[in-house]
Amino acid sequence: MKNYLDAGTTYSKIITVHENGKREFKILPSKTVRNLGLTFVKTCGHMDFKNGNCENEIVALAKGCRGKVDNDAVVLDLGSRDAKWIRFKNSKFADMDWNTSCASSTGATVEMLLKFYDVKLDSLTCVDKKFPVTCGVFGLEKIMDDISNGESAQNAISKFVHGIAYNTWTFAQKPEKIYLSGGFCENKCFVDSLRKYCNVELLGRFILCEGLIDE
Amino acid sequence: MKIGFWGYPNPDIVKSLDEKNPQWIDLDIDFGYPESNILPDAYCKIIKNIIDNAIHLKPDLIVATIGKDKCDSGWFASCILKDLGFNVIQSKFEDISLRRPTPVSTSDLPLRKKVELITGQIIKPTKLPVIKQCHAKFGFWGVPPNDLSILELFPNETHVFGWTKCVEAGVPADVELEMEVEKNLPIVFYSQAFCAKSQLAKYLAKKHDGLYIDIDDYATNSVRAKIEAFLRLR
Structure with missing residues (x-):
């Protein structure tokens, strides 16, 4: 049995490869992973688990999406606190960017907003209007103004999420299609907002973790 | 005698000053001295090093590279240091007529x-x-x-x-x-x-x-x- 871990800031993705080759997929809050007593063959991610070989996240993303995307493709991973994209040309790595560590307009902020305003993720819907979220703090201010002017928290947060989708598309250099990896795959409001700008194909949350598996 | 410099000072100036057997200090380098807060926070770190190093090390003379061989920021830095009372020689070395071979750039050294x-x-x-x-x-x-x-x-x-x-x-x-x-x-x-x-x-x-x-x-x-x-x- 071999364990592989993508330890995100908020959630950890674990793939266990059993001796018969069967793969088991788990998502857990990262803060609970240390207590599991597991040993990992390879890890990646912001959280520091020193009991495995640590892989570069961009490399893990590039390896994980092999065979899952077109020869010419832009793959974007949007997580709790950072965004990174890779462009392949003729199946070869051509370009990349990583917004390093600004969490102001990523998953953690959306989770905090949902908790703060007691809003369920499912209740967010794609809206035409978007807030500028280049600076997430200014984006938060827009939400507060909007709600104080009578807008529902759901709609105000949806505008913020639309802003993140637009920012993401711009950050990835406005491609015609994005292969999306990471937690935002499960945020319908985000995916629908992103589809206003480009085609979107969802890769799910385990791409980086799959990129750790060499066999 | 301590001479501070940055960039690539004109070799003729260096040669004339070298006769005094000075201690040359490259002010471009980050020696970790405290920030003087003279320049804006969001500014080129190399230029900030130059100013902070000069304030801390107090060189007797500064050879300030200000031409196309450095940048306009180097020129402004030289003006500021002059205004702060430092003894500053402005240097330009824009001669591009003779390119030497570059064996280090293409070597197998780290x-x-x-x-x-x-x-x-x-x-x-x-x-x-x-x-x-x-x-x-x-x-x-x-x-x-x-x-x-x-x-x-x-x-x-x-x-x-x-x-x-x-x-x-x-x-x-x-x-x-x-x-x-x-x-x-x-x-x-x-x-x-x-x-x-x-x-x-x-x-x-x-x-x-x-x-x-x-x-x-x-x-x-x-x-x-x-x-x-x-x-x-x-």
């Missing part, structure tokens, strides 16, 4: 060693032994970074381009040479954040399908990972 060897030759050039050459697998384009440790991420088979190569060639103002890179080589185009050369770095990275990075002060883990990923995936 990249950091290459860059340190090149900058170490500015004031007191010494005859170098024959250095083993290598075919390049990667390229590094730019000025010597404030955070020299990023150079340790590169393999030895990394050739040096940009201003650092111009320095080895003895033509720090030669923008044609500065823009010249080996075709089809994966190259990291580096600029110090808030440096005017970021124009060139970004432009050339796009032109040559390389990686553009700018770093303010010291590299974050993510910037290191970005360089590492580029080197591994290309």
Whole structure:
């Protein structure tokens, strides 16, 4: 049995490869992973688990999406606190960017907003209007103004999420299609907002973790 | 006598001052002295080093490079230091008529060693032994970074381009040479954040399908990972 871990800031993705080759997929809050007593063959991610070989996240993303995307493709991973994209040309790595560590307009902020305003993720819907979220703090201010002017928290947060989708598309250099990896795959409001700008194909949350598996 | 300098001072000025057997101090380097807060927070770290080092080390004389061989920020820094009471000689070295060979840039030495060897030759050039050459697998384009440790991420088979190569060639103002890179080589185009050369770095990275990075002060883990990923995936 071999364990592989993508330890995100908020959630950890674990793939266990059993001796018969069967793969088991788990998502857990990262803060609970240390207590599991597991040993990992390879890890990646912001959280520091020193009991495995640590892989570069961009490399893990590039390896994980092999065979899952077109020869010419832009793959974007949007997580709790950072965004990174890779462009392949003729199946070869051509370009990349990583917004390093600004969490102001990523998953953690959306989770905090949902908790703060007691809003369920499912209740967010794609809206035409978007807030500028280049600076997430200014984006938060827009939400507060909007709600104080009578807008529902759901709609105000949806505008913020639309802003993140637009920012993401711009950050990835406005491609015609994005292969999306990471937690935002499960945020319908985000995916629908992103589809206003480009085609979107969802890769799910385990791409980086799959990129750790060499066999 | 302590003489502070930055960039690539005119060799004639260096020669005339060298007769006094001074201690030369490269003010470009981050020695970790306290910030003087004279310049804005968001500003080129190299220029901030120059000002902070001068304030702390109080050199008897400063040879300030201000021409096309450095940048306008260097010129403004020289004016500020003069106004603060320092004894400043402004230097320009824009002669690009004679390019020397650049064996260090194309050698198989570790990249950091290459860059340190090149900058170490500015004031007191010494005859170098024959250095083993290598075919390049990667390229590094730019000025010597404030955070020299990023150079340790590169393999030895990394050739040096940009201003650092111009320095080895003895033509720090030669923008044609500065823009010249080996075709089809994966190259990291580096600029110090808030440096005017970021124009060139970004432009050339796009032109040559390389990686553009700018770093303010010291590299974050993510910037290191970005360089590492580029080197591994290309």
